[in-house]
Amino acid sequence: MLELSLPWFLLLLPLPFIVYFLPKAKPKGDGIWWGNTEQLMDHQDRKAMPKSVTWRYVCLLLSWVLLVFALSQPIWLGEPTKVTxxxxxxxxxxxxxxxxxxxxxxxxxxxxxxxxxxxxxxxxxxxxxxxxxxxxxxxxxxxxxxxxxxxxxxxxxxxxxxxxxxxxxxxxxxxxxxxxxxxxxxxxxxxxxxxxxxxxxxxxxxxxxxxxxxxxxxxxxxxxxxxxxxxxxxxxxxxxxxxxxxxxxxxxxxxxxxxxxxxxxxxxxxxxxxxxxxxxxxxxxxxxxxxxxxWQRPLTSLFHWLGLGSMAFLGLALLMSKQLSWNKRAWRSGEKA
CATH class of the missing domain: 3.40.50.410 (von Willebrand factor, type A domain)
Known part of the structure; x- marks a missing residue:
């Protein structure tokens, strides 16, 4: 049976969605404003390569979920045994x-x-x-x-x-x-x-x-x-x-x-x-x-396993980000050619 020692940490789960859906600041005027050409090219890159970006966000989301569950300190309770x-x-x-x-x-x-x-x-x-x-x-x-x-x-x-x-x-x-x-x-x-x-x-x-x-x-x-x-x-x-x-x-x-x-x-x-x-x-x-x-029940902490899983997905997201950066350069080189 699974128990959470600090279940109130689960209240942090929706935090990424809250941040994502917060109203974005918009520049005044009817025109589309870009700070520099690099931002415009990034915008075009995201449209051209949506799958890589999507999987990177999925990995980041899984990393966050595992981290929150690790912070809640889950414990697996084994079968009760009798000690006399x-x-x-x-x-x-x-x-x-x-x-x-x-x-x-x-x-x-x-x-x-x-x-x-x-x-x-x-x-x-x-x-x-x-x-x-x-x-x-x-x-x-x-x-x-x-x-x-x-x-x-x-x-x-x-x-x-x-x-x-x-x-x-x-x-x-x-x-x-x-x-x-x-x-x-x-x-x-x-x-x-x-x-x-x-x-x-x-x-x-x-x-x-x-x-x-x-x-x-x-x-x-x-x-x-x-x-x-x-x-x-x-x-x-x-x-x-x-x-x-x-x-x-x-x-x-x-x-x-x-x-x-x-x-x-x-x-x-x-x-x-x-x-x-x-x-x-x-x-x-x-x-x-x-x-x-x-009666005693053996306790097995799952904190370190969830923590390692969170770090693994975070590392995978960073690798995807690096790969995406390389793909951007290749795509831009192809556009210029």
Whole structure:
């Protein structure tokens, strides 16, 4: 169905006809007055070549009509679709610090870094949360809002896949990430505030201490589930040959457990991609808050298409005008010959 956002612009449609039929100024006297011989020759040219002039006016008229309709901002309303929101506003805080590039995870039987494994699992989790409003916060040395709360899980997933290590700095500001999450959730009902915090390290940056942020989150009824990501054993090549190390020595599990316990959430330990899948299946099983169905209709703006059409007809009229000028010269040359 077509709708016009500014229909009163259609009042401009008859303007060219009004201008055309306005009384023309006539010179006094019975004679026909011409300002110069060029005007007289143009008058004769229009009589000799009426078709070219007519088509040029048609193009100008179509250009005007399309421009007026473009200014009225037409919108095409698609078929209504039902969205069943769970009533949950879910924020995901993703660590992009330098330590997330450690390749101690596997994906499709290939070694990948922690961020790639996290993005792969998050992709499936987000797609399954249709009906929830999901937002993304990324943090490193500072915390930033990557995507605001939205039902558009496709766009949210795309923004997650575009994140890269180091976008937010090399360190880890866990407290700032929690603080920004609280700010984005402060206007939401108390039974809808959920944050999933995923990190592989300890708090090494930021202006807000994680424990203070967690205490404030608890006072605001924000439930925080924390995930510590990173394998506990990894084989590396040293001067003396292969050596087993623990790549997760920097992970502050005590802090993450305290944050989850203080806010009524749970702490999860992800030592592999399979662990991440299991964790997000557990989180996906959390009982949502029921809400009424919401009907949405996709909106498609036609402004740019009509604008391009108007410019095309205007360009065609200008080309015809140029061609008409060439024809005039040829016709005059033939008359003189």
């Amino acid at each position: 929101p769970s009533g949950r506003d879910l924020l995901i805080a993703l660590d992009l610090s330098g330590s997330m590039q450690v390749t101690d995870m596997t994906l499709n039987n290939q070694s990948v870094n922690r961020l790639e494994a996290a993005k792969s699992v998050l992709s499936g989790f987000i797609q399954e949360r249709r009906g929830d409003r999901i937002g993304i916060i990324v943090f490193g040395s500072k915390a930033y809002l990557q995507a605001p709360l939205s039902f558009d899980t496709k766009t949210i997933n795309q923004l997650v896949q575009e994140t890269q290590i180091g976008f937010a700095g090399e360190q880890t500001a866990i407290g700032d990430a929690i603080g920004l999450s609280i700010k984005r959730l402060e206007d939401k009902p108390s039974d809808k505030k959920v944050l999933i915090l995923m990190t592989d390290g300890a708090n090494t940056a930021g202006r807000v201490q994680p424990q203070q942020a967690a205490a404030f989150a608890a006072s605001q009824n924000v439930k925080i589930h924390t995930i510590g990501i990173g394998a506990d054993s990894m084989i590396v090549q040293s001067f003396f040959g292969p050596k087993a190390i623990n790549p997760s020595t920097d992970l502050d599990e005590t802090l993450l457990k305290n944050i989850a316990a203080q806010t009524g959430g749970e702490y999860f330990r992800a030592k592999s991609t399979e662990d991440l899948h299991a964790i997000y299946q557990t989180l996906d099983a959390l009982e949502p808050t029921p809400a009424e169905d919401v």
